[in-house]
Amino acid sequence: MEEIIVIGKSNPGVYPVLDVWGWEISVYLFLGGAAAGTLFFAAIGYLLGKEDALPMSVKNAIHFVPPALLVGLFLLFLDLHHKLNVWRLYTSFSLESPMSWGAWTLLVITPLSILWWLSYHYSMVPRWKRSERWLRKISNWSVRNRKILAWMILLTSVVLGVYTGILLSAFNARPLWNSSILGVLFFVSGLSVSAALIQWLSASKFETALFRKFDLGLIGLEIFLIIHLFMGLLSGSAVQIQAAGLFLGGPFTLSFWLMVFTLGLIVPAIAEVLEMFGTRVNKLVVPLLIIFGGLMLRIIIVNAGQVSSF
């Protein structure tokens, strides 16, 4: 028999269980992913000249983006143990720190998203504000420079989307997270959430149908990535095999395979296929399940990752 006893280690949040990162980080990653997906679709739709064909993706979904980003930033702030020092994030840039990348990316992408919104929805600015000259100038500028904006948004949205996964995968110390697939997986999941939102909210049949197809493809991709994630872990070191075990018989098995995999991916995919062949499914089913699945994916991966260790 082998017996290991740890004497004297008692650090709330770290030992015996690591859980310094709570729901705030998971929701932050989710919101960041969804925002990145939405921005990505907006930029690409615009650049492909589908502004009118895809009104929801290019013009209207942007309503959600700045609030999502701001709430995300706020959650990140909430999670800081030393809030008074938060400005320190912006007095340095650390090339190797995903946290730093994330902070700077958000600093760039949030104003970009606001500019995009202004360029389409200036009329929604309250009347008394609209009279401010600088605001009007900015709005005019953004309308004129949509193309530059779109390119910048395209680039930063990919960075943001991938970052939400890289933030975790950069931690070598947490074997579950330590997989380059996580960045792509989280980006794809963000795109899928966004696609679900668009097909739900869009009034255009064409757009709805198109994004249903997209979403199906994205779900397929996600399933493929998840399988690869586990195959990667299972063919990795002992600690990675152990980490995979958390989902294959371990404490996260039920929650992951039921909530993320079945309810968050398989069921909405079936619903989408049914819709494609004309069966009417309640409009809310797909987006709600996808959003639920996307959120659970992050919550579970964040928690399980902290449990997995060397």
Place this chain on the structure above:
Amino acid sequence: MRYAMAIDTKKCIGCADCVLACNMENQIPEGFTRSWVVEMAKGEYPDTMLEFRSERCNHCENAPCVRCCPTGASFTTEGGIVLVDESKCIGCAACVESCPYDARFMHPDGYADKCTFCYHLVSEGQNPACVDVCPTKCIYFGDLDDADSEISKIVETRKSKVLLPEAGTNPHIFYLT
């Protein structure tokens, strides 16, 4: 200059005096610790093997906690000691997540905390508190770059291991076996 520790598992009795001395010297708040002790028993009675190890931050050469810190609050100072500058720390806990040894924790005052190799003592030419208290004198501390130092000699002559070499951190606490 490269500070390092060597801990003789042949002598360590797992008494946790090092833990207490650290808590006192560094005024660690109740309920937290920078160091701890691992007891490992293997085999079958009466052929049982027992090992005690006093553990703490390994002051890694390749320190993920330093790399992942967004503000530069975590840094490596002269002699390879990994420290946290409280005034720069935003308390994001990324470094806590990044440490394969779970050597860090969030201090109730909001910053990341961990073993400092007692930098405040070492920089004055004294030994860390845990080194000076250990009743079996099983913790050696000193400059690995100085070939004549006690630690260089003991690491040179004795068999030793580091914790989780597979994590690639290049730790600077050596366990003499």
Place this chain on the structure above:
Amino acid sequence: MFQASRRDFIKIASLGAGGLLAGPQLWADSDPLYERYGIKKIPTYCEVCFWKCAGWVHFDKSGKPYKIVGNKADPLCNGRFCPRGTAGLGMYTDPDRLKVPLIRTVRDGKQTYKEATWPQAIDYIASKMRKIIDEHGAESLALFNHGAGGKHFGRLFKALGSGNIAAPSYAQCRGPREVAFHSTFGAGVNSPENTDIKNAKCLVLIGSHLGENMHNAQVQEMSTLIDKKACIIAVDPRLSTVASKSNFWLPIKPATDMALLLAWIHVLIHENIYDKPYVERHTFGFEDLKSHVREMTPEWAASITGLKADQIRETAWEMAKASPAVIVHPGRHVTWYGDDTQRIRAVAILNALLGSWGRKGGFYFPAKAKIPSYPHPGYPKPKWTWKDTLNGRYTMTGSAVTNAIIDASHPDNTTDKKIKGWFVVGTNLIHTIPDQKRTIEALNNQELVVVVDTMPMEITGYADVVLPECTYLERFDDLRNSQFREATIAVRMPVAKPKYLSKPASWMVRKLSKKFGLQNHFDYYDYGEILDWQLRQVGSSLEKVRKKGLINYPRSEKAMYMDEASPMGFHTATGKIELYSFAMEDEGYDPMPVYTPHPEPPDGYYRLNYGRAPMHTFSRTANNAHLNQLMSTNNIWVSPSVAKKWNLKDGTEVWLKNQDGKVSSFPAEIRLTERMGNDSVYMVHGFGHSEKRLTKSYGKGICDTELMTKVMIDPIMGGTGMRGNFVTFQLTPPNTIET
């Protein structure tokens, strides 16, 4: 006033919390030197156990004491405190401390305590004492003590004319070994033991779990042996920490050590590997011994101890190889099976055969400083003492026997010498003396019970008056004058004002003495004055010692060991080392040790084994925040195969039930471990507190003492053998099974 024949154990969770007596402090506190001199560290010696390491208390910038570290000049600790000492400040900061004097009273038909002022408490005690003294004489008062506070009360008792002063460190601890070594070498081992461990080439530990037993210099020196690759032989049924570091671990069947010791003696003699010149020159009775052990071969011992004969022989040869730099350690807590004096006699004889007594690497001759005691008017001679109640028992005891005083206090004492009043100072008798029922019966038979403690320990629940002593960090105490390789004098000074209304024992006895016209015995305002006077007699002063904490008296190595050139006298009947003991024979005991089998656990029961954890001292530290954080409870060590039999998992909560049906008050978790064999279970002594006022430790773990209803008394000196109890597992709380 409280009048009852039965003392209910008072459990009140929140006594003294809000209702602290305010009002003027009646007497000034001793003035903390820190404030007087604005200094950064103050010397003290540790009171968390009785090794008494000298150290320094350091203050932070705000003047708060924040750490204690050893004094580098102290050979007892070499600048390194053990974990318990390092956490000593926790004794001072413990919020559960006793805060005000308490007097037992009856309220609403229930016994409880009321808070009292010091004058009230002192008056109350004095009037009760007066009554006992008038009716029965001061001889009817008894003092149980352990530690520095007891010294002060000891002086009061002597001045009153009572000779009943006992500490558990004798009959519950090292008594048998002192008698055994005295009857063999004419000298005891005493404390700190005169074992020259650092110079030994071979160290044999029988039980003695150094490394868990943290007696400081011994642990430090044991560790140097590991560096030097000296031979360590550990005899222990459990893989103790030191057993895991030893060259030879002999996992002996419990209770059979005598057979092993006799077999070792056999090998040394019959294989001719003993120290012949030494034995010829210094010992008496060799031929008797030789024939006595003729049949006690390793093969014979192997069949009893479960060890291998070869291993017994091989280890005997290892000892001989190292001779005379070899120590068969006499142990410390040796009250195991009732034949303990004889077992340690065998240890002493082994050492004699190996020529280690008085030799480098064996047992050195210790030195002690000569400090004059403060002049006092002299003590009256008691008309009788506890010794006169023995009726021919324990004839060889060299110190007072706690349990004999309990006997004299018990209703079944048929002599006319009865004990009527107890002072208990610094010993938690409930956790300390086996057979709790008898202790409580004796307590209930008293007209007065005064408990002086720092914490609301179990014993305080039986007191009529509880006096809160301040901790060792808040007071002066006697100079430490320990024996060691060299003499040292260490000083303890207050580092802070006594918290709450607590007071030093030296102050309490001075106040009490006035009530009996004995104030001449306590001619000081502050005990520091006495220390200063004493230090001046040895050419120093309190002020001088404050700066160093210690006076060292360096000594040449020559004086530590036997002078091989000149003749050597031993304080025994024959003037020699007695392998054959006349003293024992005269008193009717075996002149040479004999193996007798001890009872075995019945089917389904396991021997209750217990010991120390490095980070706790007995029952006194369980509530210390720093130590509690490291270990907050004990667990029950069992081997995997025993666990399997009972379907116990690591972490299963169990209650233990002993051979007499006594069930532990609290449960503890199972620790599955290959460090245990199949015939016993093991736990750390000192947990399972039943006093609710100990908020951190109440109900945590199992109290081993509770389960010691069977006591194997050593007929020679009254030691209470505690390892003859057997336990089994119970998965439900006691009250659901019993009735």
